[in-house]
Amino acid sequence: MRQPKIIVVGGGLAGLMATIRIAEAGVSVDLFSIVPVKRSHSVCAQGGINAAKNQKGEGDTTWKHFDDTIYGGDFLANQPLVRRMCEAAPGIIDLLDRMGVMFNRTPEGLLDYRRFGGTMYHRTAFAGATTGQQLLYALDEQVRRHESEDRVKKYEGQTFLSAVIDGGGVCRGICAMDLRSMEVKTYPADAVIFCTGGIGAIFGRSTNSVVCTGSAQSALFQQGVDYANGEFIQVHPTAIPGEDKLRLMSESARGEGGRVWVPKNPADTRPARSIPEAERFYFLEDWYPKYGNLVPRDIATRAIHRIVYQERLGIAGQAAVYLDVTHISREVLDRKLEGILEIYEKFLGVDPREEPMKVFPAMHYTMGGMWVNSEDQATNVPGIFAAGECEYQYHGANRLGANSLVSCIFGGGLAGPAAVKYARSLEKGAESTSTGVYENERKRQEEKNQALISPDGTENPMTIWRELGDVMTEHVTVTRINKDLQTADVKIRELLERYGRINLSDRTKWSNQTLNFARELGNMLVLARVVTLGALERNESRGAHYKPDFPERDDANWLKTTRAKWRNGEIRFGYEPVDISQIPPRARRYDAAK
Amino acid sequence: MPDAKEVIVRVKRQVSPKGTPYWEEFALPWRPAMNVIICLRDIAENPVTREGQRTTPISYDSNCLEEVCGSCAMLINGKARMACSALVDKLDQPIRLEPFSKFPVVRDLAVDRQFMFESLKRVKSWIPIDGTYDLGEGPRMAPETQEKAYPLSRCISCGSCLEVCPQVNDNNKFIGAAIISQVRLFNMHPTGAMHAKERIAALMEPGGIQDCANAQNCVKACPKDIPLTESIAEMNRQAWKQALVGWLVG
């Protein structure tokens, strides 16, 4: 039998899980990553991973996890696969436990669970406050083991440029660039799984890592892979403002009892700790008595925006509110939250065990992503699969905290065997694809590099990026107004036009990070339009997508998946029904029992 | 500080692995809460030296910018640091940026730390599970064990411990504290312990744990406060027991 060859692009949780599954199936796999996979963005996930193991005797079930996820996502997710994910979650925890993840333990030696936003149950397993890091390392170690046994070949320091698609519209491999030699090469494969993560960089500053540009998704979109629900962008309520990055302050801070408040008098200049209880406004607890500080992220984010921009109650008139853990004992904080509190301390020089933290919402996650089918993570282009944050499947209009890690591992675990099955079913694999197909793609990408590197431009890519980030953050995050969205699109189109006149300050041929960034930037601009125009089209409020002019969810017109397509260089939107076969939609409210 | 409104940064540059190093100096507008990454981004947006010469942006590795990915380690004022958490206001100026000296330079401040990942392979730094199919829960573990192991599992492979170690140099390919500490982590896990011997054997190969000379710089330089010297001591004990007593008592 023909030995299939599979490529995985992206070495975060989803990519590593897919890789392991393929290697386990005895199929050889090439793993491409921009950074050494151990440095992938998954390390930034802090709080935990959800699974209804019901280990606290609360009567939690996988159905309740499923219901919370669908409800939290405002009924936009296709339900059957979400249900499968929630049912698989306890097994995923067991697997990670067996891989040696140092989850926190109960006195009995079992895994400990904490509460997270959008649920009433202790459902979140955690390893200190660096769960994502621990999970990524566990999978990284397994991949390293397969690598040492020659089942996996890593291509770290390679950036994906494009898929190689033959005349029949079937993916036959990828074209990638070595970030040191800048050499552009094609790599044949029978199936390719993309696990290329988030798109934070199109918002300039976000909680995402530097590599989360969405460049791969956008390149694929421009090659015919549809992009779904792009307008659903999660803004995390609590991040530490910074000029280079908005550093996440995990929801686990609230899960462990952290409280959000502002002084009742915004002119109050006393140190936070000397403001008496009676003069503090715990607005989340006040407005949402049932969930309190643990309302889902979109709710908390909008509440903070309302406090700052409408009620004008931001701390000392600034865009910030307090996230307070000072009432929790130092011992508990050090045991359960040390990792995240340490970040605050390190980057601001203030000890959050002593002083309430100042936080503000920040772009955090894209619920939208590459369109995949509801069985096995396949996109609409044969041979291309997607898993993890880069696809749209699991979180509907809003993701619940600690659900991303489980969706990455579940999706990756599904995509791996699916790609193997697909590759084995092919009558003719990549080996019988003509070399001309590869050579043409390589040339096309080389030409793009040449065009960027030619010295006749005037525009600095860093400047274009900054302007893109500013306009996206201002108009396409928490509150969306159609007029502003149109303004944003005009601006992005202007940036696209300026991008055509780019001038690289580095034209060398070795480890040219400027060239790589410029390539990513071109893709970011296109994806930014997908997000912006998708938001413009959707005249309702649902989950993270909030339009004050259309404040209600509109199931009659908008209980639909947005499906953006690239047709002749233009973005076109189509809509398809959501599979609501399991839980009928109901109003989503967190100020009362659901 | 030369001017309260300026940040002066000196960067040791090198165009390629074989290139000759040279220095360039930049003057950047000061803003509150600047870190070294922000300085490097400023330079990328306007790559002009202090003397007014146009130059290229500086190559460097970075990713998470919150000290969990381990990418942006470099020498900052001569010390091994993570660039993202190096706050300008806490640094003496001019700020000197150099690539790590114990790893091959790729370009400018970017270095190749593949040695560490190869070492992780050498010591079999993983739990050899039978497969990813459902085999039930993992072994129970005392909270105390978890609390000891968790700090070790936070190693970000930044290479700072190797950079500051006098035993790591061109004459000596010492495996370094980070890897030794990982072996301790895996030998601590109930399943990992079943394969402790082969990891220990790998640690006793040339360049292994014996090359530690107890300068204890590693533990001081570690950005994640991992108790590296404890790990080394613990692994030393496991190693000599296996090497010297193992053949006696099995």
Added chain:
Amino acid sequence: MSRTATRSETDYLLRKLHSFTGVIPVGAFLAEHFWSNSYALVSRAQYDAKSQELQTIPFRVAVEWLFIFLPMLYHGGYGIYIWLRGKSNISAYPWVGNWLYTTQRYTGLIAFAYIGWHLYTERWLTHGKSTYTDVEDLLQNPYALAFMFIGVLASSFHLGVGIWNFLCKWGLAATVKAQRAAGALGATVGFAFSVIGVLIVLSFWLNWHPFDFYLK
């Protein structure tokens, strides 16, 4: 698991042997040597008697080579090999442990050179029959006296740090707390040896016997 030393473990075992010989027998011998020499603090005759006793033990040559000369040669020789493979960096990282690391190398080298000279003058030239007078005469030379002080201090320091290193490197002091205690122990040993060593040299140089009241 049955085990035989594989080739790849040779390096490990040699290094461990270096560490071990530093304490036993070299360190132990240093302790014995300081002890027997401290008889000089009682009287010339007591010293000579002690010296005579040691010079007349059974199997003397074998004992000397097996328990003193060879281990010392190995510890010193391999120590130089180790030294050449390290690269001190105290200017960049002036931390206590790093200072100790560097000084341990220099004191080791000094001690090795000193012991060579010491053996030459006291063992070789005297044909193994050194007396109080021989030492006293030697120390009239100011260079010899200075070298004696330096050698005694370097050896004591090297032993003190060596004990700390030994306890850490064999995992006997594994926790931070235990390592701190090991450091204190090493410092105490180093200090005690320095004091006793200096007193002994002073005794020979000044013909000074603070414990001679025993004999009165």
